[in-house]
Every structure is written in C-alpha cells, then in structure tokens.
Amino acid sequence: MTGSPIPRPRPLSPHLQIYRPTLTMTMSVVHRITGMGLYLGVLLIAWWLIAASSGPNAYAAVEGFFGSIIGRLVLFGYTWALIHHMLGGIRHLIWDTGRGFGAQEREWLARATIIGSIFLTVLLWAVGLLVVGPR
Amino acid sequence: MKPDDFDIRTPMGRVRGLGSARSGTKHFWQERVTAVAAIPLTIAFFVIVASVLGRNHAAVVQILSSPLVAILLLLFIVNSIYHMWLGMQVIIEDYVHDDVPKLSSLMANTFFCAAAALASVYAILKLSFGV
Numbered sequence: 001m002t003g004s005p006i007p008r009p010r011p012l013s014p015h016l017q018i019y020r021p022t023l024t025m026t027m028s029v030v031h032r033i034t035g036m037g038l039y040l041g042v043l044l045i046a047w048w049l050i051a052a053s054s055g056p057n058a059y060a061a062v063e064g065f066f067g068s069i070i071g072r073l074v075l076f077g078y079t080w081a082l083i084h085h086m087l088g089g090i091r092h093l094i095w096d097t098g099r100g101f102g103a104q105e106r107e108w109l110a111r112a113t114i115i116g117s118i119f120l121t122v123l124l125w126a127v128g129l130l131v132v133g134p135r
Numbered sequence: 136m137k138p139d140d141f142d143i144r145t146p147m148g149r150v151r152g153l154g155s156a157r158s159g160t161k162h163f164w165q166e167r168v169t170a171v172a173a174i175p176l177t178i179a180f181f182v183i184v185a186s187v188l189g190r191n192h193a194a195v196v197q198i199l200s201s202p203l204v205a206i207l208l209l210l211f212i213v214n215s216i217y218h219m220w221l222g223m224q225v226i227i228e229d230y231v232h233d234d235v236p237k238l239s240s241l242m243a244n245t246f247f248c249a250a251a252a253l254a255s256v257y258a259i260l261k262l263s264f265g266v
Contacts, residue, residue, distance in 0.1 A: 049258035
C-alpha cells in the first residue's frame, strides 16, 4: 500500500483519566489498593507469629513496635484495609448473584462500605483500647 | 444463522469449556471460595487478637497453642494468603504486559506467598508443639 509516509496515530479508546471520577469507580480502585496493602501487611502477622514462637525477647520487640505511635498507625490502617476489603468483597459477592447493579443500589452499597468500614474499625479499636487492652 | 455456526472450536474443546487459558473459570471460582471463607475466619482472627491483647508472652503462647485457636489461625493464614496470591496475579496480569517483567512478577508473587505462608504455618505449629 502507498499511503502517507508517516501513519496517522490511530484513535485510542479513552482511559481512566478521561472520565469524571465516580464513587463506584473510586471504590473499585480502593478495593484493589487495600488488597495490595493487605498483601504486604501479612508480613506483620507472620512477624508476630514468628516472634511469639521464638521467645519472650522477640515478642517484646514486636510488642514494642506495635505499641509505638507508628506501629499503632500502621495497625489501625491495616485494620481499616482489612475491614474495607472484606465489606467490598461482600459487595462483589452480592453482585456475583446478579443483584445490586441498579444506579441507586450500587451507590447505596458504596456508601455502606465506606461508612461501615470506618465505623467498624473505630469500634474495634475502641473495644481494644478501652475494654480489652487495660486488663 | 446460529452463533454455533461461527464456532471454530473443536467438539472436544467445546465440551471441556476451558478456554484459551486452559483453566476455565477455576481462578475466578477459587477467588470467590477463598473470599467467602475469609469472612468468618477474619472475624475469628479479630477475636483471637483481642484475646491476646495486653497479655505477657507466656499467656499469649498458651492461648495461641490451644488446638482451636491454632487451627483457626492456620485456616485464616493459609486461606488469606491463597486469596492474595490469586488477587496479586490478577493485578500483575492487568498492568504488566512485557514477558520478562510479567513472568518475573508472577514468580515473585508465588515465592512471596509461599514463604509467608510456610513461615506463618511453621510458627503456629511450633507454638502448638513446643520446643
């Protein structure tokens, strides 16, 4: 074929940044990001278990980190990521049955996931710090 | 004209229904199964963490080494890591397209998950069986 020497760039389908961000789109991204956070966070659980099985000194080191300001922030974030990913997963399981795809339903599910994850995280930490922790 | 008239799959391929990846919906289904299992196991994990909160090492070991707690921890950790192994595979396949980085990332994912799972399982068993 004898066309123009420089081919015109073919049109591409628009990618994410073209669209106005919606709540459900943001939730999808957050679900994936929390999943990646939990992926690395499993090291915290592994470290905790290995330390507990190693002896009192190793366990004291883990407790020292988990009890520090940074450690608590990390654990708080981990708790929220775990709960948010779990509630987001339940949302996906509802969708798997073919339900919850309506405009109002999916907005409602997205809001319930955010509010539920923040509420449950704060509730768990309140119970941990105020009820169980000081024993 | 029926859609089947365009189907160029062999009769055997159609019956197996495994598609080009040779695994059908196995990956999707395993992700769902581990997701469903993760719900009660994560709740159990929160209860276990609450039960050891603020206790000294000896008491923590005593709790974690009791059979029910150890079995729930084993189920939680193995199920969670299998789930995240599947999930990370999807993320890599979505974003990494060149062969070498993609295959390396997929391998690294498997190595990381296998190491994290085995280390955790070893620790739980050591807590249970002593030494």
